[in-house]
Amino acid sequence: MGILEVKDVGKRFGGLQALGDVNLSVKENSVHAIIGPNGAGKSTLLNCLVGKLIPDTGSVMFDGQSVLGRSPHEINQMGISRVFQTPEIFGDLSVMENMMIPCFASRDGAFRMHAVKNMMTEKDIVEKAEAMLVDMNMADKRHMHADSMSRGDKRRLEIGMCLAQEPRLLLLDEPTAGMARADTNNTIDLLKQISDERDITIAIIEHDMHVVFSLAQRITVLAQGTPLVEDDPENIKGHPKVREAYLGEAA
Amino acid sequence: MLGLNKNDLTLLLVVAVLTLFAPFILNPFPADSAMAQFNAGYPDLMQRFIIFGIFAIGFNILFGLTGYLSFGHAAFLGVGSYAAVWMFKLLSYNVVPAIGLAIIMAGLFSVLIGYVSLRRSGIYFSILTLAFAQMSFALAYSVLSNPKFNLTNGETGLQVYKNDPQIFHGEGMQDFPHFFGIYMNSTHTMNVGAWSFDFNAGYYLCAIIMIAVFYLSIRIFRSPFGMMLRAIKSNQTRMSYTGLNPRPHTLAAFVISGMYAGLAGGLMAAMDPLAGAERMQWTASGEVVLMTILGGTGTLIGPVLGAGFIKYFENIFSKINDNILHQWFAFLPDGIEDFVVFIIHPFIGKGWHLTLGIMFMLVVIFLPGGLVEGGQRIGKWIKSRGKSDDKTATTEPAE
Amino acid sequence: MSKTNYTRRRVLKTGAVAGAGVALPTIFTAQSAAAYTNEPTGSSVTLGFNVPQTGPYADEGNDELLAQQLAVEHLNGEGDGGCLNTFTSKALKGNGILGKKVEFVTGDTQTKSDAARASAKSMIEKDGAVMINGGSSSGVAVAVQGLCQEAGVIFMAGLTHANDTTGKDRKANGFRHFFNAYMSGAALAPVLAKEMGNDRNAYHLTADYNWGWTQEESIVASTEALGWNTVNTVKTPLASTDFSSYIAPVLNSGADTLVLNHYGGNMINSLTNAVQFGLLDKVVNGKDFKIVVPLYSELMAAGAGANIKGVLGSMNYNWQLQNEGSKQFVKSFGEKYGKPPSNSAQTCYAQVLLYADACERAGTFNPCGVAEALENFEFDGLGNGKTMYRKDDHQCFKDVLVVRGAENPTNAYDTLEIVEITPAEQVTYAPNHPMFGGDEATLGTCNAGA
């Protein structure tokens, strides 16, 4: 049993079958990549996992509980964090504040009124956020306006914010899209480090094969809404179906 | 001290000192001089500054922090006023139960409206709140004042009549709101030379309440809750994917600001026991939006400044007439005097709207951050003139 | 520390106090010097003119303001003296009031109760006004009247036509020169009977607020007494700008008379719409369709243009009245401002003179003294003919004019012609009339403030 079990998930948009009978099992504490050409349904699948979309058929179980019908914040509170393709951070807030918010969220749940307490007096939160900033190598940027940082820093901040919640499953949606090679490598190293040092499962959607093969322990190939193969990276590399899907797409 | 950092504490102290000494500050000109026209230190206007300040502070908690632009906040002010006057009618002229009920009623009303309106965001939210407020206004103006069921007394405004129950109204008490015997309209006038200063009981009640709620708003701004609200304004997607539910946060902010509005409405009724339906009209809601933007959205002190600015124009400029102009410029030769009066004439008295409109445009064009930014620029300018080498002393914005 | 209600800034004007010039509170001298709110102690007395200067009634307010300024001139002995020459009371000498020069301050009511009270308060608290005059709506009149009662100054309402102002909301410190809805009904009824017969079917469109309701009630009562049948009464929202959806149902209602209980912009639009729909060209039940506008004003007539031709209504005063007071007033006003005065202007002018005269006769500015001097005071020469301020409710009783939109106006000002001058006796009612609050309505006691 994996920590995330996707069974027979289907989703239609009008006449388009975006997902059909997707089955997927992500093993705990592994790095699992989902790859596939454009339009293969990767993002739709991801949105079904985090509550943004509700699949028409099938089930999605996280740690033995169904996530279907729950809103994004509930799913997040179950232990799934998501990193977006373009970094989603609180641009108008300082870096430190960005980091404190997930700390509050994991300590206090989806809503709690702390309307008169000065947030700087919340010692445990401040310490946790600062520690995470140090981990992310951003301690010197703590007073910066989050929007004024570089894209790579924003990405790191976003990943840090997700980690601050101590999620059990981290979902990454093309985390290196649009990045320069150096930034991409930095991100790969960061993710490797995270996966090595922490008790965490990572599911990553990507079409940069370099990233995929540097990180993944298990790969699912998606094409036209259905999984083609699920196997270890070595087996995927030479798999004829995968070649066909990618090359056929390219041709 | 008080759980505030140094800047906030300074700001609070400055506001406290300014409000407590407002009777002096707002009456800078001798009572008999020509410039006395610009004195604003009479009880009614000072009360209005404070009351609309409270209204705007509350509005800013919603708009400034979460970015949700409500176009119907005047409805809560109106509900508060009606609740307060009903307390006067039923119980007694004591302001404490009146203000209490005003806050509670406005709170309940805002839970109701907020719960429905916050299902949408952006301009859809604005229009929903506008629609609720306009409905409240229309009903209060006519339907709810029919002879069979007179809740609001319509156009005339709800007021206390001789035959109202007033079950706790003591013998020998005056027919005016009071705080355990201190009447809201009692004024002590102090004459110092040619100057004259009014110390009004009602004003000081408002002032103390305002300092308290201003302090509360600083605490809210600096609290984790305040940060969550700013986070909602900044990025709602990230908010929900961080496991936080935006809806109760925004609803809480909406209700808090609705209660501020109710408090303002209750105080208005306490200073002047009459509640008119116009208080709920969209123009009144629009006014608090303008006050907040004009002063500086999302800043602590901005809304108060904006409220003061607009109320000053409404009450001072509208009262300047040609006669007064002629008095001012009497020193000029006749022809020039008439010419000057002719030039200024369109902007004063009945033209005060024109002046206000122009001021809106000038402020928003040249001071994108509102009056607060103006203050900061002046502050910087003075600093840079004062000691240009002191680069370490950065002024934190009065946010 | 001693407490006093409302400020007495005027105290300062006494040289003795100002001479002190030290930071010692002069509150004790102030206390003993002031017997009532804003007692004038200097060489001048300040009146407060509270009229709409912004909003839809700004022009109405401007006319009132012009008239009030004219009155101040006349009181101070400037200009041609105006109605001081024709006023039956000769107490005024043209040297101000009680020897004090008359000054005035102005404020903007915005035709909102709140704003009106704010500006009235500022005139009382800041400028030391002893009397507030003017206004153009009943809601504002009642609101400001209540304020003046609390503050202890005299209030004289401007244009306010609802019964409530001197009915259930009457106040000891408040006075109304203008006529009211009941009087409109009483004055119109005989003329309507004469011109339209006793078997009409009336359809009422009524502005949905206090004034509209009292007018509808009054007109329905007096027309039904004639034998008319009321087909329907429909309330229209104050904010309406287009009345087509209210006019269209009239076409098939079987009504042959439309009564528009509207004022200002509402009336202009509803009448324009009614004429657009061809109501005046219709023949119903064998009778020519007629429209009645119970309360007319010159500005409404100007706004409605040619649509008012033949439409009947009532007015408090019209400049075409040929009595001595009226002729004198029209001459003074017309020569100064180049146009004849409106009826609300006349009311405001008359009230300033009446107030001043009452002060002279009472020998004081004390509102209680002034009120006493005004009560049951009979006079003539201010334009309305013989008039009496009734003691029981502070309402003026005088002739009411029934007017009609002129068929062939020769200029912009004679768009209305006087059909009938209904004598005061015919419009007089008991002070405890049920439409005026019945027996419950009382003036209360006069409040002098301090």
Place this chain on the structure above:
Amino acid sequence: MDAFILQILNGLDKGSAYALIALGLTLIFGTLGVVNFAHGALFMIGAFCAVSLSKLLQLSYVTIDETQKDFLGNPLKVETPYVESWFGPEVGAAIIDWSVPLSILLAIPVMILVGLIMERGLIKHFYKREHADQILVTFGLAIVLQEIVKYYFGANPIQTPPPDALLGVSNLGAWFGFELPYPNWRIVYFCFSALVIAGVFAFLQFTTFGMVVRAGMADRETVGLLGIDIDKRFTIMFAIAACVAGLAGVMYAPINPPNYHMGMDFLVLSFVVVVVGGMGSLPGAVLAGFMLGILESFASTTWATTTLPGINQIIIYLVAIIVLLTRPRGLMGRKGVMEE
């Protein structure tokens, strides 16, 4: 039955004004992303174009007629319009009579000019600013514009009658054998509005200019990347939107006499119309305009007000609430427009 049709007609008529103003508002939202609180004022300026022209045409020279007296008893001043002396009394009178339709000719250039000045002089600087700032500046502008009009024309409504030929009523039911009298000018107004709306849609649909603008409304950045100067076109769109509002105002003048605050009266309603229609949707704006107009008319019938007292006062807002709660983005709104 005929009462029913009459209310539909009334609704269409009210709806035309709402639709025209809302159409312009939506164009400005959609193209420039600006919340224009001064749009009501543009409608008002349009109406005052009609007032001005009719006053202009009635400019007169004065002769003194000793045989008649004015109200002060002085000899009467007789005014004869210049137009009548230039073109002869009959043609002159006809020109004055037709002043409202003629003012369309005046209004088009005036409104385009006003639109261009507004956009280039003021609105342009507010594209990148927050909506709050846009609201404040355009609200300020609206106040200034209406106060200027008040200064010159007064606060009282000014009667601006239609040509005599278009006064009166026509029996629209004559062909079907029943009575359905309806005012001629209101029929004209509805037809005129329908024409303007059709014109705007045709312009956007069938011209390249319109195509670019529509593309720009959908995705401004991409169109900008194509090397098209979208800003210039948007400026022109602003002028067109101003012109539409102005024309709505010109033709509205004979229906209800214009006053200086008529723009504010329509402003809030037209915002509700735009939002109910769905932000950024032109057909939505038109549809919502007519729908709310018709509902408003039906809500004011005796039947409706006796069933639900006060319904005529709140109907528009009630409908707005229901629509927005059941359809999150109004009737035809697109996702993501003005939702931050």
